[in-house]
Amino acid sequence: MKRWPFAGRRQELEDLVRLARDPTAQGVVIAGPAGVGKSRLADEVLTHFHAAKVALVRIRATKAASSIPNGALADLIPRQHPPHLVNTLRWAADELLGHARGRVLVLAVDDAHLLDSHSAEVIASLVRARQARMVATLRASEPAPDPVTLLWREGHLRRYDADPLSDLDVAAVLTAALGAQPDDATVRRLGEVTEGNALFLYEVVGAAMASGALSPVHGMWKLTGDPPLAPRLVDLIHERIGALSPELKDVLEYTALAEPIGARTLSSLTSERALLEAEERGLVRVRVDRQREIARLGHPLYGEVARERLPELRRRRRHADLVAALESTGLRRREDPLRVTVWRLAGGLGAAPLPLLDASRLAWSAHDYPLAIRLGEAALEAGGGVPASLQLATLLDYAQQPDRARAVLDATPEPEDEPTRARLVLARASNLAWGMDRLGDALDLLSAAEKELTSAPPRRQVAVQRLGLTASAARPAEALRLGAELLAQDLGPAQRAQVLGSRALSLCYAGRTTEAVELVHEALREAAAWRDELPALISPLHSTWAMCGYFSGDLAVMDQAIASMRAALAGQRGWSRGEGSLALARGNAATLRGQLGAALLILHAPANHETALTVGGCMAAYAATQALRGEAAAARDTLRAALARNRATWTAFMRWAALTRVWIAAAEGETDRAVELALAAAADCRESGLSAFEAVALHDVVRLGAPAAALPRLAELATSHEGPRLRLAAAHATALAGGDPKGLLGVAEGFDALGMRLHAAEAAAQAAAVLRGTRGEKAARTAATEAWSLAGACQGPDTPALRGLAAPDLTDRELQVAQLTAAGHSHREIAQRLGIAMRTAMNHRNQAYWKLGVNSPTELAKALNRFR
Numbered sequence: 001m002k003r004w005p006f007a008g009r010r011q012e013l014e015d016l017v018r019l020a021r022d023p024t025a026q027g028v029v030i031a032g033p034a035g036v037g038k039s040r041l042a043d044e045v046l047t048h049f050h051a052a053k054v055a056l057v058r059i060r061a062t063k064a065a066s067s068i069p070n071g072a073l074a075d076l077i078p079r080q081h082p083p084h085l086v087n088t089l090r091w092a093a094d095e096l097l098g099h100a101r102g103r104v105l106v107l108a109v110d111d112a113h114l115l116d117s118h119s120a121e122v123i124a125s126l127v128r129a130r131q132a133r134m135v136a137t138l139r140a141s142e143p144a145p146d147p148v149t150l151l152w153r154e155g156h157l158r159r160y161d162a163d164p165l166s167d168l169d170v171a172a173v174l175t176a177a178l179g180a181q182p183d184d185a186t187v188r189r190l191g192e193v194t195e196g197n198a199l200f201l202y203e204v205v206g207a208a209m210a211s212g213a214l215s216p217v218h219g220m221w222k223l224t225g226d227p228p229l230a231p232r233l234v235d236l237i238h239e240r241i242g243a244l245s246p247e248l249k250d251v252l253e254y255t256a257l258a259e260p261i262g263a264r265t266l267s268s269l270t271s272e273r274a275l276l277e278a279e280e281r282g283l284v285r286v287r288v289d290r291q292r293e294i295a296r297l298g299h300p301l302y303g304e305v306a307r308e309r310l311p312e313l314r315r316r317r318r319h320a321d322l323v324a325a326l327e328s329t330g331l332r333r334r335e336d337p338l339r340v341t342v343w344r345l346a347g348g349l350g351a352a353p354l355p356l357l358d359a360s361r362l363a364w365s366a367h368d369y370p371l372a373i374r375l376g377e378a379a380l381e382a383g384g385g386v387p388a389s390l391q392l393a394t395l396l397d398y399a400q401q402p403d404r405a406r407a408v409l410d411a412t413p414e415p416e417d418e419p420t421r422a423r424l425v426l427a428r429a430s431n432l433a434w435g436m437d438r439l440g441d442a443l444d445l446l447s448a449a450e451k452e453l454t455s456a457p458p459r460r461q462v463a464v465q466r467l468g469l470t471a472s473a474a475r476p477a478e479a480l481r482l483g484a485e486l487l488a489q490d491l492g493p494a495q496r497a498q499v500l501g502s503r504a505l506s507l508c509y510a511g512r513t514t515e516a517v518e519l520v521h522e523a524l525r526e527a528a529a530w531r532d533e534l535p536a537l538i539s540p541l542h543s544t545w546a547m548c549g550y551f552s553g554d555l556a557v558m559d560q561a562i563a564s565m566r567a568a569l570a571g572q573r574g575w576s577r578g579e580g581s582l583a584l585a586r587g588n589a590a591t592l593r594g595q596l597g598a599a600l601l602i603l604h605a606p607a608n609h610e611t612a613l614t615v616g617g618c619m620a621a622y623a624a625t626q627a628l629r630g631e632a633a634a635a636r637d638t639l640r641a642a643l644a645r646n647r648a649t650w651t652a653f654m655r656w657a658a659l660t661r662v663w664i665a666a667a668e669g670e671t672d673r674a675v676e677l678a679l680a681a682a683a684d685c686r687e688s689g690l691s692a693f694e695a696v697a698l699h700d701v702v703r704l705g706a707p708a709a710a711l712p713r714l715a716e717l718a719t720s721h722e723g724p725r726l727r728l729a730a731a732h733a734t735a736l737a738g739g740d741p742k743g744l745l746g747v748a749e750g751f752d753a754l755g756m757r758l759h760a761a762e763a764a765a766q767a768a769a770v771l772r773g774t775r776g777e778k779a780a781r782t783a784a785t786e787a788w789s790l791a792g793a794c795q796g797p798d799t800p801a802l803r804g805l806a807a808p809d810l811t812d813r814e815l816q817v818a819q820l821t822a823a824g825h826s827h828r829e830i831a832q833r834l835g836i837a838m839r840t841a842m843n844h845r846n847q848a849y850w851k852l853g854v855n856s857p858t859e860l861a862k863a864l865n866r867f868r
């Protein structure tokens with residue numbers, strides 16, 4: 001691949017440029033690990049020097065020349081100094097100064113830690129004497145020559161430690177390099193694999209593109225599976241690792257197979273000396289966790305290379321050694337049985353069905369679906385019988401592989417005992433409802449089972465399942481009644497958590513969001529008692545929590561739910577309903593904030609998942625975001641695919657789809673049709689008791705410019721529903737119906753305070769439209785500027801209210817002056833910075849004020865700063 005353009009790291013670059021120009025020092029040294037991007041940062045800093053005023057001299061230090069006096073300067077000074085010369089340091093410095101020719105000498109030194117001592121002293125003498133400025137890089141883990149080290153310790157240079165690329169930087173770099181944005185999941189995966197190392201990122205991306213693992217999908221780059229290890233990347237890893245003794249290779253291989261591994265266990269398999277040396281060389285990292293020392297690889301790619309090059313026989317022997325080492329400790333920790341079972345399989349030692357089933361449940365509890373399924377399959381093959389079939393089918397269903405789950409269930413013989421027979425019924429009902437979209441058949445199966453079962457505990461299990469399906473089918477009144485009956489019974493921890501979750505979902509749909517969140521918190525507080533039995537319940541509880549924030553307009557609640565879900569699913573591997581729930585919550589939060597581009601990045605991976613069959617919710621949300629950006633054809637195609645692929649009894653999904661159709665019609669320019677669709681959706685939701693959805697549909701009617709049809713019911717709902725969103729929606733309807741621009745601007749301010757900037761922009765744009773016909777030009781310009789400013793922060797919105805909105809007609813110079821004024825600069829400072837007369841600066845500022853309809857720098861800053 002060709003060299004990538006520089007992107008990302010904007011703040012770092014600004015800091016470095018400031019340090020490089022700092023008049024109290026002579027430049028900057030950029031330190032960091034190999035591959036972090038120090039040289040590229042230094043190159044970008046150098047472009048900010050005025051080319052005509054500086055003489056740039058590049059010096060590249062190498063390991064080969066580090067023992068040769070003036071080796072780094074060989075190409076810049078004569079091969080031999082005059083024989084009569086005694087002070088060779090001064091001679092070499094003068095030769096470098098000769099490159100300046102009356103300009104400021106800037107020394108660009110790459111890998112300054114490899115400078116030979118003579119070159120280092122020559123360079124340092126020029127910097128100390130303020131005869132040269134310097135921009136240098138060095139590897140933080142390597143010792144640097146004393147003259148270089150003293151430069152920043154004594155204040156002649158500023159030291160800046162470069163951090164690895166953040167996920168935002170990775171996204172920016174890939175967008176610039178590939179010509180289109182990568183989706184959110186791809187950015188996170190590449191960030192994890194490379195740990196933000198710019199060199200590794202370059203090589204991993206190149207290999208992934210060559211193999212087809214990274215390719216454009218519907219306008220965004222998407223990573224499918226793990227990126228391959230290209231030979232060049234392997235060579236880079238080996239160069240980083242260096243030559244390894246047999247003992248160090250042992251440490252690396254055991255850690256690659258078993259991380260995280262206890263340092264004591266690792267020492268017992270290798271040696272304490274080898275472990276200490278491996279840590280010193282950065283092959284492993286050791287941290288203390290609850291007084292236990294835990295070892296991990298120094299970089300994820302070290303493990304990829306070590307495992308790929310490990311011969312099969314040695315791999316099996318290593319796993320057998322790990323089993324023996326851990327079993328000798330007595331398997332004291334919760335995760336030890338899982339680890340030993342996995343290693344036994346990998347080492348060819350075999351395992352009995354019961355330990356395999358226990359290990360599968362532990363893997364599920366850790367949200368590692370591929371491992372849990374592999375262990376479940378092994379348990380079934382080892383003769384685990386019906387319990388293994390039920391465990392495997394349940395895992396496959398939650399991993400969104402319902403057809404495989406169905407095949408396992410069809411092959412499962414009817415159990416003789418009633419508790420196991422009830423478990424089989426539950427698994428079949430879940431598969432019918434969540435994998436086949438056959439809710440009626442699932443409920444019929446549960447009803448028949450309730451009649452046949454004789455003992456109370458299995459009947460109660462069936463009743464809890466029926467409640468869950470009823471709540472998910474968006475029948476809140478019935479679900480609340482069934483839930484109240486069950487809570488009066490003697491429930492186990494998992495059953496109680498399921499009932500609380502179903503009641504919370506129903507309350508959320510009914511607009512009683514405060515009560516719903518309280519029930520979610522109650523269930524999560526008791527998670528330690530039920531997590532191992534039903535870990536998949538974590539996701540729907542958090543989804544309900546996030547939806548409560550969505551319907552109430554409390555983005556802080558959504559953020560709390562998302563952060564908690566992220567933490568709870570931190571070990572998630574493989575696609576599952578949980579991963580989809582997290583993506584949907586994050587996408588909805590971004591859309592509510594008006595961050596439409598970010599929402600598309602977040603939802604792109606699930607909306608374009610290759611195999612998952614129950615991603616309809618994410619796909620519908622993706623379509624809705626496309627529609628809000630005016631991409632009507634794409635949104636229609638996405639929604640059609642969502643409806644075709646969805647195979648889950650999540651009846652609320654059909655309400656989301658109905659709301660999406662509203663904005664697709666609006667994107668197509670059929671506003672009257674959109675209003676009709678929104679009113680029909682509201683009526684359907686009202687009949688079903690889904691007043692939270694109803695309120696959103698009615699507010700869509702207002703946003704589309706038809707407030708009279710929605711006002712009476714919105715006013716009624718505002719008196720009974722919780723949260724500020726509905727109150728503002730009712731105020732929005734009242735102000736727009738009454739032609740009240742002040743009221744509309746108040747609504748815009750209210751939505752902006754909630755963080756709902758698209759809603760705020762639409763209300764301000766409607767205020768501007770009213771003012772243009774009634775109140776004069778300046779007031780209309782002020783409202784239009786507010787709408788323009790809010791819409792500009794929403795990443796490409798194109799809704800009917802904003803469609804006629806034009807950007808203020810500022811010239812480039814007026815915009816420059818406005819931005820500097822908003823930043824707090826005086827007329828004199830602006831004039832000096834732009835090289836214009838102070839009177840001209842004042843005139844440009846006044847023109848900007850007039851065109852934007854503002855009166856002060858504070859108002860100007862409010863209008864312009866939303867774009868930062």
